[in-house]
Amino acid sequence: MHNFGHTRSSQQENHLLLTADTFVRTTLPGMKACSAVVHVSPALGARFTQYTAEFEVGGELGSAQAQRFVFVIQGKLELEAGGKSSELNSRGYAYIPEGLHHRITAKIVSRVAVVEKRYRALDSVKAPHLIISSEDAISSHPLGDDPDLQVKCLLPDEMSFDFAVNTMMYQPGAALSMVEMHVMEHGLIMLEGGGIYRLGDAWYPVTAGDFIWMAPWCPQWFGAIGKVPAKYLIYKDWNRHPLAGLQL
Numbered sequence: 226m227h228n229f230g231h232t233r234s235s236q237q238e239n240h241l242l243l244t245a246d247t248f249v250r251t252t253l254p255g256m257k258a259c260s261a262v263v264h265v266s267p268a269l270g271a272r273f274t275q276y277t278a279e280f281e282v283g284g285e286l287g288s289a290q291a292q293r294f295v296f297v298i299q300g301k302l303e304l305e306a307g308g309k310s311s312e313l314n315s316r317g318y319a320y321i322p323e324g325l326h327h328r329i330t331a332k333i334v335s336r337v338a339v340v341e342k343r344y345r346a347l348d349s350v351k352a353p354h355l356i357i358s359s360e361d362a363i364s365s366h367p368l369g370d371d372p373d374l375q376v377k378c379l380l381p382d383e384m385s386f387d388f389a390v391n392t393m394m395y396q397p398g399a400a401l402s403m404v405e406m407h408v409m410e411h412g413l414i415m416l417e418g419g420g421i422y423r424l425g426d427a428w429y430p431v432t433a434g435d436f437i438w439m440a441p442w443c444p445q446w447f448g449a450i451g452k453v454p455a456k457y458l459i460y461k462d463w464n465r466h467p468l469a470g471l472q473l
Contacts, residue, residue, distance in 0.1 A: 233429065239443040240424040241265060243436040250279070255287020259331070261339075264436040265412055271438060272462060273342035273388070275412040280331030291341045292323040292353070294390055296360075296379075296458055298416065300335020304328070304357065311357045318379055318390075320356040338414055340460050345387045345470050353385040360392055373399035389463040395420065395455045400448030409461040411439040418455030422447050 234247040243264055250260040258281040266274040278286055280300065295302070295318060302313040306327035313319060321327050323344040346352065358379070365375040373396035380386050395418070404423065419432035423446040424439060430450075431437070439445050449455035 233431075233435075235427065235429065236269075237425055237427065239440040240427075240445075241269065241436075241438040242422075242424065242429050242431070245434045253287060256285065257287070258282075258284035259286060264414075265438040269438070270440065271410060271412070273340060273410075273412065273460065275338070275340050275414075275436070275438075275460065277414070277436075278335075278337045278339050280335040280337065282331060282333055284331045284335075286329040286337075286339070288326075289321070289323075289341055291343045293321045294340040294380075294388075294460075295319050295321075295329065296338040296390070298336045298338055298414075300337070301332040302335060302337065303330050303332055306357075307355050313357070314359070316360040318356075318358060318360065320353065320380055320386075322353050322355060325355060338458055340388070340390065340412065342388055342462075345465050347384060347465075350384045353383070356380065365394070368393070369402055371399060371402065374401075384464050387463060387465050388460060390458065390460050392416070392456060392458050395447070395449035397449055397451055397454065401446050404444050404446045406442050406444050408441050408467055409463065410441050410443075411437070411445070412460040413437040413439070414458050416456045416458055418449060418453045419451055420447055420449040420455045 232247050233244045235242045248262045253261050260279050261276040263276040265271045297313050297315050297317045304311045363377040365377045368374045368376050375394045377392045379390045415433050415435045417433050422429045422431050
């Protein structure tokens with residue numbers, strides 16, 4: 226049935242909400258039996274690219290010209306990197322440093338969140354290392370003093386990493402304790418449940434499968450609504466001075 230031009234998707238100066246009814250698929254260089262829904266990129270002003278890769282059986286992601294983070298939303302991947310082969314199941318993830326040759330293929334039909342970003346090196350810090358793990362192997366901790374809002378940090382809090390990726394789980398009725406405004410930008414994909422997101426001066430109902438980009442200093446707040454927990458995967462730039470990498 227035609228939706229007569231209606232959508233929850235919205236693009237504003239300091240944020241973007243993309244819902245599945247507006248997704249457009251494309252093939253990126255090197256992809257085989259795989260397509261990408263590109264959610265955000267430097268074309269919109271972001272300093273990273275995030276997309277969902279949708280694999281057929283045997284599909285291949287292709288190489289990257291930047292550091293890469295992959296998180297298996299659904300399916301099973303094989304990652305060849307660092308001279309060994311590893312299997313990534315649902316909720317499995319990998320961080321692949323810039324310049325490290327690797328190959329990612331799908332063992333079954335799979336859907337994968339992918340973040341790519343040019344690395345911002347520090348002279349006094351070693352480059353980051355390959356990480357292959359699973360969200361299930363990471364311990365959670367409450368955000369602030371709220372046990373109903375649990376965070377899992379998927380990358381080490383080390384200066385060698387210039388971005389962070391976390392999962393955040395909200396029990397029904399849980400919410401951020403404040404409206405946040407900060408220098409970091411975010412890429413966020415809803416994994417489970419839903420709720421209400423404040424972005425700028427707008428309020429949006431969101432549900433599993435939605436993507437959100439938040440520019441630096443975008444006012445942001447989330448509260449979980451429904452009978453099941455809400456969970457999302459969230460990216461932020463991290464561990465670098467705001468002047469680093471800028472041409473002034």
